[in-house]
Amino acid sequence: MASPARGAALSRLFRLxxxxxxxxxxxxxxxxxxxxxxxxxxxxxxxxxxxxxxxNSVDSILQILATAxxxxxxxSITAMVTAYSSATTxxxxxxxxxxxxxxxxxxxxxxxxxxxxxxxxxxxxxxTGYYTEQGRTxxxxxxxxxxxxxVVTLLRWIAHLARFGRMADVxxxxxxxxxxxxxxxxxxxxxxxxxxxxxxxxxxPVWAESVGYVAHIDIAALDRAxxxxxxxxxxxxxxxxxxxxxxxxAYLSRHGGSRQDELQDAARRAFRLASHRxxxxxxxxxxxxxxxxxxxxxxxxxxxxxxxxxxxxxLQRVFTRSLEIEADDxxxxxxxxxxxxxxxxxxxxxxxxxxxxxxxxxxxQIRLQKCLAALAAAAPEHRRLFADTAADAVRRARSQMDxxxxxxxxxxxxxxxxxxxxx
Numbered sequence: 001m002a003s004p005a006r007g008a009a010l011s012r013l014f015r016l017x018x019x020x021x022x023x024x025x026x027x028x029x030x031x032x033x034x035x036x037x038x039x040x041x042x043x044x045x046x047x048x049x050x051x052x053x054x055x056n057s058v059d060s061i062l063q064i065l066a067t068a069x070x071x072x073x074x075x076s077i078t079a080m081v082t083a084y085s086s087a088t089t090x091x092x093x094x095x096x097x098x099x100x101x102x103x104x105x106x107x108x109x110x111x112x113x114x115x116x117x118x119x120x121x122x123x124x125x126x127x128t129g130y131y132t133e134q135g136r137t138x139x140x141x142x143x144x145x146x147x148x149x150x151v152v153t154l155l156r157w158i159a160h161l162a163r164f165g166r167m168a169d170v171x172x173x174x175x176x177x178x179x180x181x182x183x184x185x186x187x188x189x190x191x192x193x194x195x196x197x198x199x200x201x202x203x204x205p206v207w208a209e210s211v212g213y214v215a216h217i218d219i220a221a222l223d224r225a226x227x228x229x230x231x232x233x234x235x236x237x238x239x240x241x242x243x244x245x246x247x248x249x250a251y252l253s254r255h256g257g258s259r260q261d262e263l264q265d266a267a268r269r270a271f272r273l274a275s276h277r278x279x280x281x282x283x284x285x286x287x288x289x290x291x292x293x294x295x296x297x298x299x300x301x302x303x304x305x306x307x308x309x310x311x312x313x314x315l316q317r318v319f320t321r322s323l324e325i326e327a328d329d330x331x332x333x334x335x336x337x338x339x340x341x342x343x344x345x346x347x348x349x350x351x352x353x354x355x356x357x358x359x360x361x362x363x364x365q366i367r368l369q370k371c372l373a374a375l376a377a378a379a380p381e382h383r384r385l386f387a388d389t390a391a392d393a394v395r396r397a398r399s400q401m402d403x404x405x406x407x408x409x410x411x412x413x414x415x416x417x418x419x420x421x422x423x
Contacts, residue, residue: 011216011272011280018101020109027114034146035121038139039131058140059126065147066119073112076157080105083165091170092296094289097279098173099165108157115150118143167307171293175314177279178286179321182346185283186325189340191219196234196337203234203251206264208243212273215239216281219333222250225266226335229259233267235338240282243273283341287350290314298357298364308358309367315350316371323379343382347389355393360400366412368393373416387417 016022080099087095099105122139125131131139163169190196214237226233232253237243249271252263277285294311297304351368358364369390376386394413398406 011218014280020100020106023106024110024113027110028117031114031118031146032121034142035118035125035139036130038122038142039125039135041135041138058136058143059123061140061143061147062119062122062126065143065150066116066123069112069116069119069150072154073109073116076105076109076112079161079164080109086165087170090167090296090302092174092289092292094277094285094292095170095174098177099170102164102173104156104160105164108153108160111150111153115146118146167293168310171290171307171310171314174286174289174293175318178290178314178318181279181281181283181286182318182322183325185341186322187328189327190331190338191217192328192330192332193219193223193235193336193338194232194331194334196339199234199236199251200253202254204255204260204264205236205248206233206250206252206267207245207248208237208271208273209268210273211242211244212275213240213242213277214249214271215274215278216272218270218272219336219338221270222267222336223333225263225270229263231263231335233336235336237271238339238341239280240277240284243271284346284349287315287318287346290318291350291353295353295357298354298361305358305361305364308354308361308364312354312364312367312371316374319347319350319375320378323375323382344385347385351389351393355389355396359393359396362401362405362408365393365397365401365409369409369413370416376417390417 083105084096084099087099122143126136126139217235217239222233222235229252234251234253235249236251237247237249241247243249250267252260252267279285290311294308296302297307297311351372354364355368358368372386372390372393376383379386390413394409397409401409
């Protein structure tokens, strides 16, 4: 994941590159160019390149390829939709956008669509006499190359389908997204702006024109507008928060005079609102999605504590990795102030739902205590936060477990929290 402080244009390009139709359109354009280029190359090469081909051999191969690729495309779309539905039902709907942007499935689908278009263009061009004898030979060689590429892609796709959309695959994808987001914010917690300390009483609010989640903030655009207006812009709604009539997007440090409306419009344009939360700049969404998987696994209908324990382990890896990062406090956008996400909020998002929904399960509570103790050892400066979270989990479990499980949990918690940390 790129830096969360990237501009709006780079953010749009990043999101566009992850759309399946963009990759499919690119492969289709390449296929058309390759199919038509064979006829052009055949007329301009200075030497003779002709292979004695059977009657209509190229046309027959292309027709077989077109039929096969149409079937493969239909199969791939069905497999992808099934994986999305399975992840939504068994894991969390927040994981679906990660599956949709999977590069292997997008490449497979795009390859099959591109090969289908290549075959159609080749068949049409052959029927119109577009190719010379050399052009037909070059088209034949190109078709063989396309077939080889299809075989490799199909083998990779079949191997990928063995785990695509399965629970372990979904957990790994959400963990990767959560780690990337938290590491990016650990490196630049204020998006290279000033740290927001307090809000001036004279600050002027900038309201959103519609209700939605803040998906991206163009900090550079905010800084340009603030410099031009000789003011400071204070971000009030960070990525992942919802902007409505009770919470403005930002504040202007003072009234902008005759340019007030212009400054407010410029600040408003720097915020991209969406109907759903996005992993790009939201450091809490990945953690929340992981926890939702664990909570669903602990529901009476699912009753899968093993998955919840896997989620706790994934959360431990995510927080351990982010806590090891040293923050870069360099300020590039001095006219903008941002409040960094609070570790206490992230920890509550991660562990409170699992502690609540797994309060009656001893194995889940023991793993949770070990995880929190390990995080406290990895970040001694935050030991009190993790210790309070562990104590809250024990309090929740006390009313749900029988006497024997409560004693076991107390002994385990005391042992893991008294163990000396490994140097």
